[in-house]
Amino acid sequence: MSANPNQQNIAESLTQVPSEFRYLIKGDRKQRIMASMVVVVMVAFYLLGLYVLEINPLRIITGLGELGKIVWLMLPPDPETWERAIRLLFSLIETISIAFLGTLLAAIIAFPLGFLAARNIVSLRLPQFMMRRGLDSIRGIDTLIWALIWINVVGLGPFAGVLAIMCSDIGSFGKLFSEAIEAADRKPVEGVKSAGGSHLDTIRLGIIPQILPVMLSQVLYYFESNTRSATIIGIVGAGGIGLYLAEQIRTLEWQQASFSILLILIAVALIDALSSRIRFAIIGGQQQ
């Protein structure tokens, strides 16, 4: 006699479960072995990476003291003179302008490209596919690399920065726009078409009203993240506050550097708050 009749009942009903579902109850041993294998391999790769790159955790620990020293030297943030503070503020405005112009130009250029890369607009598969792949390739090159290229073409300064941001964002916007176009509801398009609208009419009246708010919110989001990118590309010489920051770090002017960083943080926070408000207003407008 079993001490626990319940256990016996469970064992009994388990035999009635079709064999292909039994693993759901007993657990598939093979799957568990596979899962632990994956974990072991990943840990091995990680350790290999540490070895190849000669990463020594001790160096971080000894370096921590150095980091603390730098932070100490940074306090309090101080531009030293008013004149310098104003110059930094203007270069910050330059950075924001680079981000704004670059994003806006990219959006304007990507707008028609997005349509050309959308499957529901261009019925010929090959050109549509090539446009999509082309946008992917542009997107694959980082803003920083575009900046280095454009500096060689148009020289140091904010213009190179604008072109760098524009180039890398054309790819991103083109892809995002074309995906928004492909996700658009087909019914309004059919409505316009059934009334005798041309292909262009169906795009203008059936699709654009649907996707415009989505596009606007994407552009705002990118403007926000491009303010950060514009700082980085400034470091390689494409204008803006990044140029000053790089100089301050190189000459060990830590208090000035921390003042620049503080300015950037405040600007990014402000743009972030503002753009999320605008984006919410655009998208939320649907439920009004």
Next chain:
Amino acid sequence: MLRISNLSKKFGTKSAVDNVSLDVMRGQFIGVIGRSGAGKSTLLRMINRLAEPSSGSIVWDGTDVTRLKGRELNEWRRRSAMIFQQFNLVGRLDVLNNVLVGRIASTPTWRSMLRLWGDDNRTIALAALAQFDMAGYAAQRAEELSGGQQQRVAICRALLQEPDLILADEPVASLDPRNTKLVMDALLRINKHFGITVLCNLHSLDLARTYCDRLVGLSHGKLVFDDVPEALTDSIARELYGIESDDVLAKQPSTPISDFVPAAAVA
């Protein structure tokens, strides 16, 4: 007159519409009935050329509309206005602009791109809306309206096309009874007032008997019934609808048509 001859539509090997021939006289209110998937929707969409026929012809006043291309096709689409089950309005556009879409075929591209419809067209659109008690919603986004209101906007859009023919594809299938009556009354009024021919897909036999002066029954894509509503006996209806027949056969006697026709239309 619209003459449909040997019209077929195949999806792969399956026939959605199978060798249908049908003559439609001007001014008729024709109900197309049959169970779901019988090919009613495909038939109407082929007439407007939203679907391409596999074979057969659709001739309107001597022109084979299945051969039209480009501007001529758009002009034919203007003349054969569609009304959809899901209204197919542009949700984010306001009601007035949605109605003005009915003018798209007669508006130059540069004007439609900028939505410069012109004051005369705006006035006509507003007047059409007023006819269906919808003028007060002109500035509202279409997606904010109820289903019945959206369908009335869609009817106004169809009217602005100044069509010869209205193709209504299950216009009341997603509406409640009150709105069903409003929308069907509107279609009847257009038919009686302006003499516009109406082809209307209906799932409900009750509605079909009440509003239509001719019924066309489709079953598995084939035309199996074409006569006045009075000729549609319960046994034919059962054959048409199969297992769905209990849902569509009237549980109560249908209302005589005179109760539905607005006074103005009768006079």
